[in-house]
Amino acid sequence: MIEPCTPLSLLQVMTYSGPLKIKSLEPEDPLIEFNQGGELKSSRFGDVYASSLDPVGESEHVFIEGNQLQQRWREPPKESSSFHVGELGFGTGLNFLLTWKHWFEAEDKDPGWQHLYYSGFEAFPLSAVLMETVHQNWFKDPGSPYQTLYPYSKQLLDQWQDMMIGVHRIALDSSITLDLHINDAFSAMAQRPKRSRPMDAWFLDGFSP
Numbered sequence: 001m002i003e004p005c006t007p008l009s010l011l012q013v014m015t016y017s018g019p020l021k022i023k024s025l026e027p028e029d030p031l032i033e034f035n036q037g038g039e040l041k042s043s044r045f046g047d048v049y050a051s052s053l054d055p056v057g058e059s060e061h062v063f064i065e066g067n068q069l070q071q072r073w074r075e076p077p078k079e080s081s082s083f084h085v086g087e088l089g090f091g092t093g094l095n096f097l098l099t100w101k102h103w104f105e106a107e108d109k110d111p112g113w114q115h116l117y118y119s120g121f122e123a124f125p126l127s128a129v130l131m132e133t134v135h136q137n138w139f140k141d142p143g144s145p146y147q148t149l150y151p152y153s154k155q156l157l158d159q160w161q162d163m164m165i166g167v168h169r170i171a172l173d174s175s176i177t178l179d180l181h182i183n184d185a186f187s188a189m190a191q192r193p194k195r196s197r198p199m200d201a202w203f204l205d206g207f208s209p
Helices: 010-015 055-065 070-073 093-105 128-138 145-159 185-190
Strands: 032-033 040-042 082-088 115-122 166-172 174-180 201-204
Touching: 055 093, 055 145, 070 093, 082 093, 093 115, 093 145, 093 174, 093 185, 115 185, 128 145, 145 166
Parallel strands: 082 115, 082 201, 115 174
Antiparallel strands: 032 040, 166 174
């Protein structure tokens, strides 16, 4: 958790003669736009959030299958009953929603697995309005591969809000906890407790450098 800042004492404020510099708690603007293909793009990085060809299939292949999540959940846990996933670049939440869906719908998951903790590290979070717009666009086409994510998307949007720098915990149901670390990855990692449980899987996503 982020440690609280120590406030200046009244004496320090009264005797300080220089300019008071206070770092803004508002994250930087990713400068979002929709390109001609309807893709969500950050003009700050000149990169899109997801491929327009098959974003769901791409995420399934790279992150779900790439980390062998379904196979690993079939095996009984060796130590903890919780599974921890970390993602660099939460973006629209697509990878999280897919992970949640597979966790919830896995019929052959070993009963020893009790809780999924998902930690998203995001320096440029989408606003509540933009996040809702993106998700609404996903479900406009009845044949869209996003349709299976609708119930999960709705629950996430119900709790999504404009976020300041810091850690935001969202409990989505009895077995899913989402921790959003709004800051650059280096700062967010440094603020994690030293004895934090290591991640069982990492999704190394994000914009191209």
